Amino acid sequence: MLNKLIRSSIVITAIYMLAGCSDLGVKPWERDLLAQDEMNLINDPIETSLNDHVYFSKEASSGGQGFAGGGCGCN
Amino acid sequence: MAATKQRSPKDIATLLATASCALTAGISSNANAGENWDVDSALMVYSESDSRVSAIEPVLELKRKYDSETALTTKIVGDTLTGASPNGATPSDSTQTFSSPSGNGTYDVPPNTTPLDDTFRDTRGAFSINWNAPAGRDWAYSIGSHLSAEHDYQSVGINGSLSRYLNNKNTTLTLGLSASNDTINPEGGVPTGLSTINSAREKSDDSKSLTDALFGVTQVINRRTLMQFNYGVSQSSGYQTDPYKFLSVIDVNTGGNYQIAGENQYLFEKRPDSRLKQTVYWQTKYQLTNNDILDLSYRYMWDDWGVTSHTLETKYRFRFDHQYLEPQLRLYQQSAADFYQRYLTSNNYLSQDYASADYRLGDMTTYTLGLKYGYQFENSSEAYGKIALYHQDSTGNKGFGKLTSQDLYPSMDAIMVTLGYRF
Amino acid sequence: MTPIKLHIAASANPSCHPSPHLYKSDTSKVVFQCMASTCEILIDAPQLTHSQLTEVSTLGVAEAWRIEYKYSRYVIDNTWANLHKQHDAEQLIDQETQSLLGFAYQAWQLSDGLFDITSGRLREIWSLTRTRLPKQQDIDELMPYIGFSNLKWLPDTPESILIPTGVELDFGGIGKEYAVDRVLNILSEYLATKSLRYRLLVNFGGDLACKQNQCPPTPWNVGIESLSQSHRSDIDLELTQGALATSGDTKRFIEIDGKRFGHILNPKTGWPIRSPYRSVSVAGATCVQAGMLATLTLLQGNQAKEFINQTGVPYWLRSEHKTYTNQ
Numbered sequence: 029m030l031n032k033l034i035r036s037s038i039v040i041t042a043i044y045m046l047a048g049c050s051d052l053g054v055k056p057w058e059r060d061l062l063a064q065d066e067m068n069l070i071n072d073p074i075e076t077s078l079n080d081h082v083y084f085s086k087e088a089s090s091g092g093q094g095f096a097g098g099g100c101g102c103n
Numbered sequence: 104m105a106a107t108k109q110r111s112p113k114d115i116a117t118l119l120a121t122a123s124c125a126l127t128a129g130i131s132s133n134a135n136a137g138e139n140w141d142v143d144s145a146l147m148v149y150s151e152s153d154s155r156v157s158a159i160e161p162v163l164e165l166k167r168k169y170d171s172e173t174a175l176t177t178k179i180v181g182d183t184l185t186g187a188s189p190n191g192a193t194p195s196d197s198t199q200t201f202s203s204p205s206g207n208g209t210y211d212v213p214p215n216t217t218p219l220d221d222t223f224r225d226t227r228g229a230f231s232i233n234w235n236a237p238a239g240r241d242w243a244y245s246i247g248s249h250l251s252a253e254h255d256y257q258s259v260g261i262n263g264s265l266s267r268y269l270n271n272k273n274t275t276l277t278l279g280l281s282a283s284n285d286t287i288n289p290e291g292g293v294p295t296g297l298s299t300i301n302s303a304r305e306k307s308d309d310s311k312s313l314t315d316a317l318f319g320v321t322q323v324i325n326r327r328t329l330m331q332f333n334y335g336v337s338q339s340s341g342y343q344t345d346p347y348k349f350l351s352v353i354d355v356n357t358g359g360n361y362q363i364a365g366e367n368q369y370l371f372e373k374r375p376d377s378r379l380k381q382t383v384y385w386q387t388k389y390q391l392t393n394n395d396i397l398d399l400s401y402r403y404m405w406d407d408w409g410v411t412s413h414t415l416e417t418k419y420r421f422r423f424d425h426q427y428l429e430p431q432l433r434l435y436q437q438s439a440a441d442f443y444q445r446y447l448t449s450n451n452y453l454s455q456d457y458a459s460a461d462y463r464l465g466d467m468t469t470y471t472l473g474l475k476y477g478y479q480f481e482n483s484s485e486a487y488g489k490i491a492l493y494h495q496d497s498t499g500n501k502g503f504g505k506l507t508s509q510d511l512y513p514s515m516d517a518i519m520v521t522l523g524y525r526f
Numbered sequence: 527m528t529p530i531k532l533h534i535a536a537s538a539n540p541s542c543h544p545s546p547h548l549y550k551s552d553t554s555k556v557v558f559q560c561m562a563s564t565c566e567i568l569i570d571a572p573q574l575t576h577s578q579l580t581e582v583s584t585l586g587v588a589e590a591w592r593i594e595y596k597y598s599r600y601v602i603d604n605t606w607a608n609l610h611k612q613h614d615a616e617q618l619i620d621q622e623t624q625s626l627l628g629f630a631y632q633a634w635q636l637s638d639g640l641f642d643i644t645s646g647r648l649r650e651i652w653s654l655t656r657t658r659l660p661k662q663q664d665i666d667e668l669m670p671y672i673g674f675s676n677l678k679w680l681p682d683t684p685e686s687i688l689i690p691t692g693v694e695l696d697f698g699g700i701g702k703e704y705a706v707d708r709v710l711n712i713l714s715e716y717l718a719t720k721s722l723r724y725r726l727l728v729n730f731g732g733d734l735a736c737k738q739n740q741c742p743p744t745p746w747n748v749g750i751e752s753l754s755q756s757h758r759s760d761i762d763l764e765l766t767q768g769a770l771a772t773s774g775d776t777k778r779f780i781e782i783d784g785k786r787f788g789h790i791l792n793p794k795t796g797w798p799i800r801s802p803y804r805s806v807s808v809a810g811a812t813c814v815q816a817g818m819l820a821t822l823t824l825l826q827g828n829q830a831k832e833f834i835n836q837t838g839v840p841y842w843l844r845s846e847h848k849t850y851t852n853q
Contacts, residue, residue, distance in 0.1 A: 053273025055616060056683035058326045061390050063682045066420065066427075069321065069331055069386055074145045074162050074523060075475075075489065077180075081160070082149060082519065086495065088437050088464050089412040092384035092402035095281045095315040096337035100227065101256030102184075112836035115636045116810075116819055123814035126629045127707035171682070 069093075141166040145523035152516040155219065156186040172243060173236040182227035182253075187219035191348040191460040192369055193446050193502075194218065194509040195360050199367060202300065204347050206291040217513050220347060227253040241268045249283070258285040260313070272323075279317040286310045289346035296344055296373025297455055311341030327391070333384040344374045350444065350460045352452045358504020361449040370452060372459040374442065380406040396420040409441035410464065425480070431473035431491065440464040445499050445511050462497045462512070469495045473519075484526035493517040527551065532580060538588040540595040546587050548580065553725070556583040560590045561702050563731025567709065568746070570738075571717050571724035582716050586709045586728070593705045596622075597697040599646075606697070613691040616678075624684035626697060626704065631681055633700075633818050634674045640825040641818065642793035645672050646696025652791060652798060656780050665796040672793050702730050703771055703817035710735045710813075735769035735813040743767065750807045750842055761807075761842055761849070769813035773820035774805020774844070790824045801827040802845045809840040 054062070061067060070076050070093070084090045085102035110118070143164040150157040164178045190201060192212075199212045203222045212218040233247035243266040251258040260283025267276045287293070292304025319333040352368035354361040361368045386400035402414040413436050420429040442457035443464045473491030480486075497512040529547035546558035553570040567586050569579065596605045605623060619627070630643040647668060651660045670676075671692040678688035689695070697704075710728045714737045717724040725738035727746050736746050743766040749759025750772065763770075775788030787798040806823045810816030819837060826833040831850055834841045843850040 052325070053270055053323045054326050055678065055688070056271065056686035057678035057680045057688065059683055060680055061326055062323060062329060063680070064390075066396055066422075067329060067388055067390060069329065069388060072523075074143050074164055074525075075521060077178075078145065078147045078160060078162065078521060081182075082493070083435075086463060086493075087412070087435060087467070087469065088410045088440065089380075089382075089402070089404040089414065089435075091315070091317075091335050091337055091380065092333060092382040092404065092414070093386065093400070095262065095279065095317060096313075096335060096380055096382070100229075100251060100258070101225075101253055101285075101287060110636055112833050113838050115822070116815070116837040116839050118636060119633065119815045119818050120811045122629050122632045123707070123810075123812040123818070126625050126814060127704065127711055127812060 141168060141525070143523070143525040145521055147519060147521045149517060149519050151186065152518075154186060155515065156184060156188055156517075158182060158184045169236075174234075176233045176235075178229075178231045178233075180227075180229040182225075182229070184225045184227075187221035188347075189462060190218050190220040191350055191372060192218040193351040193353070193460075193506065193511055195351075195367075196505060196508070197360075199360070201349070201369070204290040215509065217510070225253050225255075227251065227256075242266065243268070255289050256285065256287055258283055260284065262315075264317075274323075275319075275321040277317070277319040277321070279315075279319075281313075281315040281317075283313045284310065285313070285341075287342055287346065293342070294346055294371040297370050297452075297458065300349055300369045300371060302371075309342035311339055311343060313337065313339045327389055329388045331384070331386045333382070335380075335382040335384070337380040337382075338378070339380075340377045343376060343378060344372055345459070345461055346371070348372045348459065348461050350452075350458055351446045353446045353448050353502070353506055354504075355448045355450050356504075358502060358506040361452075368449075368452070370447065370458070372461065373455075373457050374459055375408065375457055378406055378408055380404060394422050396422065408464075410437055410439070412437035425478060427475075427477050427479075429475040429477070431471070431475065433469075433471040433473075435467075435469045435471075437467050439466045439499065443499075446502065446506070462495075465497050465499050465512075467495060467497045469493065482526070484524070486524045487522070489519075489521040489523075491519040491521075493519060529557070530580075532556070532583055532587065534584055534587060538584070539591055541591060541598070541601075543591065546583065548583055550576075550579070554579060554583075556587065558587050558590075560587075561594050561705065561730060563702070565590060565728075565730040567713065568727040568729070569713070569717070569724070570726070571721035573721040573723070574717070578720055582713055582720075585716060586713050589709050589712050590705045590730070593701060593708065597626075597701050599696070599698075606695070609687075610689065610694060613689055613693075616686055616688050618685055619687055626700065627679060627687070627695075628681055628684055629814070630700065631674065631679075633822075637822050637825065639674070639794060640792070641699070641822060642672065642674050643695055643697070643699065644674055644676060644693055645791055645793035646698065647671055647692075647694050648791045648793070648796055649789075651796070652780070652787065652789070654780055654789070657782065659782055669796050672796065699821060700814060700817065703733050703769075703813040706730050706733055706735050706769070706813040710737055733769075733771045733813055733817060734765075736765055737767060753804055753844055753846070763853070765809070768809060768811055769816045770807060770809050771813055771817035771820050772805060772807040773817065773824050788824075790821070792825065799825055799827045801830055803830045803843055804846060805844045806830065806834060807842045808834065 065071055090096045145162045147160045160182045162180050164176060167175045192199065194215055194217050196214050198214055199218055200209050202209050210221060229249065229251035231247060231249035233245060235245035237243045244264065246263045248261045260281060262281035264277055264279035286308055288308035292307050293309050295302060295305055315337045317333055317335040319331060321331045324330055349369040350372055352361040352370065382402055382404045384402045389397045398418040400416045405411045416433040418429055418431045420427050442459060444458050445460055447455065447458060471491050471493045473489060475487060475489040477485055477487035495515040499512060501507055502511060527549055529549050532546045532548050534545065543559050546556050549555040553568050556567040558565055567583065595601060598604060599606060601607060633641040651664055651668060676690055676693045706728050710726060714726055717726060718739065723740050725740055725744060727736040728734060732751060745764035745766040748763055748765045748770060750761040752758055752760040779786055779788045790799045792799050803824060806820050808816045808820040810819060819839060823830045823834040831843055834843060835852060840853050841851060
C-alpha cells in the first residue's frame with residue numbers, strides 16, 4: 029500500500045514537473061528583455077567558435093553547448 | 104517610457120515613410136528583413152609563453168536574414184600556426200635528438216628541457232554554410248555543411264537540426280545530428296602505433312569518422328531568465344592518434360632514457376580507434392534589474408577512454424548606454440585517459456595496447472581570465488576587443504630515479520587577444 | 527454628364543452605403559461615401575474597357591469599405607468589436623491588425639508618446655456637443671486607461687495581444703490614410719497589367735495619394751481647402767506622385783466661453799493641444815506618412831512650425847489669418 033502510494037506520488041511528481049513547465053515562461057508581450065540580442069544563449073557566435081577552437085586543441089573535451097565538432101587536426 | 108531617444112524631425116519623417124510603405128504593402132513593419140548581408144568579423148591572436156605556439160585566426164561570417172527566423176550563414180576561417188609544441192618525450196639530463204616529422208633532418212633538445220617539436224607550422228582554411236528556417240508555427244530546422252583543409256588534415260561534414268516549440272514558445276526541444284569524415288596524411292606517412300620512432304611508415308594516410316547527436320531543452324523561466332539543458336553524444340571511429348607525438352622509454356634501473364645499442368628509445372603513441380564521448384551541459388542567462396547580464400554554464404563530459412571533465416564558465420556584462428564591459432572566467436578540470444602515461448619503462452614498453460604521453464590527455468586543470476569591451480554604434484554596428492589569459496597546470500606520476508629531478512609537467516600560459524567588428 | 531450606378535455586392539458593402547457613381551470621361555471619376563467623407567477615385571487609363579473600368583472601380587470601393595467596416599467603432603461584430611470583447615485575456619490578431627499596431631507603435635515611439643492609439647477614449651470627455659469645460663477629476667479618472675504601454679503587446683511578437691479592461695484602440699487616427707494608400711496600391715497594380723499608360727488619384731475627403739506610369743508625368747491639380755466657411759480651396763498645387771494629407775480643427779472643434787478647443791488631444795495631459803495653428807497639410811511619400819506627420823505637427827502645439835520645417839517635407843501650416851509654407 030505504502031509502496032503503491034510512493035509510486036503513484038512519483039508518477040504524480042513526474043507529471044507535475046512536466047506540467048510545471050507550463051507555469052514557467054512568459055506571455056508574448058513579456059519577451060522584451062529576452063528579445064535583446066544580448067540575451068541569446070550564444071550572443072556572439074564568432075567569439076564562441078574561436079574559444080571552442082582553442083579549447084578543443086588544448087584540452088580533451090569538446091562540445092556540450094553545440095556539437096563536439098572536429099574538422100581540425102589540432103587534436 | 105515611450106521613446107528611448109529623441110529623434111530629429113527629419114529622421115521621424117524618413118522613418119515614418121519606411122514604416123508606412125511596409126504597412127500599406129501588407130508587410131509587418133517590424134519584420135527586420137534586410138536586403139543586405141550582416142557581416143561579423145574578428146581576428147584572434149593566440150600566443151603561448153616561452154615562444155611555444157602562436158596563432159593568428161581571422162574569421163568572417165556573412166549572414167543574410169530573410170526574416171527574424173530565416174537566415175543563410177556562411178563562414179570563412181583562416182588559421183596560421185607557428186611555434187613549438189611538446190612532442191611527448193620527457194626531459195632528460197642529456198641532449199636528446201629527434202628526427203623531424205617529415206623524416207628529413209633532426210632537431211636537438213638540450214638537457215633538462217621539455218622536448219618541443221619546433222617544426223610545428225600549419226595553415227588551415229575552413230568554410231561552412233548553414234541555412235535555418237521555420238517550418239510552420241511550431242517547428243524550425245537547420246541544415247549545414249563544412250569543409251576544412253590544412254596540409255596534413257582534411258575534413259568534410261554535414262549537420263542538421265530540428266526544433267519544436269512548445270508552451271507558447273517558452274520551451275524549445277532541439278535534436279541535432281552531425282557527421283563528418285576526416286582524412287589525416289601526416290608528413291612522412293602514418294607511423295605504426297608504439298613502434299620505435301625510426302620505424303618505416305606503413306601508409307601515407309588514414310581517416311576517421313565522427314557522428315554527433317545533441318538533444319537540448321531550452322526553457323524560458325521568466326522575463327529575465329533563460330535556461331538550457333543539453334545532452335550530447337559523440338562517436339568517433341578510425342585514426343585518433345597524434346602522428347607527431349612520442350613516449351620516452353625510461354630505464355627502470357636509473358630513471359634515465361632507456362637505450363638500445365646506444366640509442367634512446369622513443370615510441371610513437373597509439374590511441375584506441377574508437378571513442379565515445381558524452382556531455383551534459385547546463386546554461387543560464389539572467390538579466391538583472393539594472394540590465395546587466397549574467398551568463399553561467401556548466402559542462403560535464405565523460406568518455407570511454409576514462410576522461411572526465413568539469414567546465415564552469417561565467418560572464419558578467421556590465422551594460423552602459425552604448426558600451427559594455429564583460430569580465431569572463433572559465434575553470435576547467437579533467438582526469439587522465441586510462442592509457443595516458445607520461446613515459447613507458449624498459450619493463451612495460453613492449454606490453455602496451457595503447458599509450459600516449461600527450462599532456463592534453465593527462466590530469467589537468469586550466470583557467471581563463473578574460474575581459475571584453477564593446478562599443479555599440481547608433482547604426483547597430485558593434486566593435487569589441489577582448490583580452491584573455493589562459494593557464495594550464497598538469498599533474499601526474501613524478502617518475503623515479505633521475506627522472507624525479509625533471510619537470511615532467513610544465514605549466515603553460517597563453518594570451519588571447521580578439522578584435523571584432525560587426526555591421 | 528450622367529453617372530453610372532456601380533452595383534456592388536451586398537457582401538462587399540457591409541455598412542450599406544449608397545451605390546457609388548461612376549462618371550465616365552477621359553479621366554473617369556468614381557464617387558462614393560466612406561469614413562464620413564465623400565471619396566473619389568480618378569482614373570485616367572485609355573486602354574481600359576468599360577467592364578475593366580467597372581471592375582477596377584468596384585475593387586477600390588470594396589477595399590475602402592472593407593477597411594472602414596473592419597475597424598469601425600460602431601459595429602457589433604467586426605474585428606474592432608471582437609478585439610474589445612475579451613478584456614484582460616490574451617488573444618490572437620490578424621496580420622493586417624498586427625501591421626497597423628506595429629505602425630502605431632512606431633509612431634508612438636517616434637513621437638515620444640504624443641501619438642497614441644489608445645487615446646480615443648478621451649473623446650468621451652471632449653465630445654463635440656460639449657458646452658462647458660470638463661472637470662479635471664473626470665479627466666484624471668480616465669487617464670490610467672490612456673497610453674500604449676497599457677497594451678500587452680510587443681512588436682517582436684505581434685500576433686498576440688492582451689487589452690486590459692478600460693483600454694480601447696482607436697484606428698481612426700490612421701484608418702483613412704491607410705485606406706487611401708491601400709486603394710491606390712490595389713488599383714495601380716490592376717492598372718499596370720491592363721493599361722500601358724495610367725494616372726490614378728485617390729482622394730478621401732482631402733487626404734489623397736496619386737500614382738502614374740506616364741513619362742513625362744502629367745501632374746494632378748490639387749487644392750487645399752481654406753479655413754473659411756466656404757471650404758473653397760485657396761491653395762492650388764500640382765502633384766505628380768505621392769500623397770497629401772491634412773490635419774486640423776477646421777470642422778471639428780468646440781468653443782467654450784469664447785475659447786476654441788480643437789480635437790487634437792494630448793494623450794499625456796488629457797487636454798486638447800492649445801496652439802495658434804489651425805490646420806496643416808503635408809506632402810509625403812504615402813498618405814499614411816503624410817497624415818502622421820500632419821498629426822504630429824499639430825501635436826507639437828506652439829512648436830508646430832519648427833517641427834514641420836525641420837522635417838524637410840513640403841507643408842502648408844495655417845493659423846487663423848496666415849499660412850506658412852516652405853514651398
